[in-house]
Amino acid sequence: xxxxxxxxxxxxxxxxxxxxxxxxxxxxxxxxxxxxxxxxxxxxxxxxxxxxxxxxxxxxxxxxxxxxxxxxxxxxxxxxxxxxxxxxxxxxxxxxxxxxxxxxxxxxxxxxxxxxxxxxxxxxxxxxxxxxxxxxxxxxxxxxxxxxxxx
Numbered sequence: 001x002x003x004x005x006x007x008x009x010x011x012x013x014x015x016x017x018x019x020x021x022x023x024x025x026x027x028x029x030x031x032x033x034x035x036x037x038x039x040x041x042x043x044x045x046x047x048x049x050x051x052x053x054x055x056x057x058x059x060x061x062x063x064x065x066x067x068x069x070x071x072x073x074x075x076x077x078x079x080x081x082x083x084x085x086x087x088x089x090x091x092x093x094x095x096x097x098x099x100x101x102x103x104x105x106x107x108x109x110x111x112x113x114x115x116x117x118x119x120x121x122x123x124x125x126x127x128x129x130x131x132x133x134x135x136x137x138x139x140x141x142x143x144x145x146x147x148x149x150x151x
Contacts, residue, residue: 002042002047005028005030005038006038006042006047007151008028008029009024009028009030009035009038009039009042010042010047010151011151012024012027012028014147014148014149014151015148017051021035021036057094057110061112062110062111062112063112063113064110064111064112064113064114064116064117064138064139065108065109065110065138065139066108066109066110066111066117066136066137066138066139067106067107067108067109067136067137067139068106068107068109068125068134068135068136068137069103069105069106069134069135069137070083070103070104070105070106070107070131070133070134070135071102071103071104071131071132071133071134072104072105072130072131072132073130073131073132074104074130076130079129079130080098080104080130082129082130083105083128083129083130083131084096084098084105086127086128086129087105087107087128090107090109090120090124090125090128092109092110092111092120092124093107093108093109094108094109094110095107095108096108103135107125109121109125121136
């Protein structure tokens with residue numbers, strides 16, 4: 001379980017994950033060695049699973065974002081696994097999520113232009129196995145993209 005000191009460490013890490021360890025220990029009010037030990041323990045417990053960078057796809061020229069909601073033809077018991085394996089191979093697919101309900105899978109797809117997206121859709125997405133239905137949702141704006149949790 002996490003105690004108040006662990007939660008303070010996590011709150012400060014969420015606010016500034018790149019801060020130096022000495023600054024984190026000072027902000028939390030614990031010795032540097034204690035801060036390291038607690039981070040190591042939380043990592044061993046699976047609370048912390050590494051560090052991530054966020055890439056701004058638009059800054060790299062990928063200005064089109066589409067969310068594809070896909071329903072699979074589940075008459076083949078291997079449909080899910082075959083679809084997911086093939087979808088992982090599409091370089092422009094940045095995220096794959098699975099669901100319970102009418103929609104089975106959501107793919108996040110990026111492209112440099114609408115022409116590029118159409119090519120990806122026709123040549124790569126439509127070739128994925130076991131698709132019964134696809135609904136495309138064009139990304140317009142991100143209103144909230146919160147990567148932190150209340151601690």
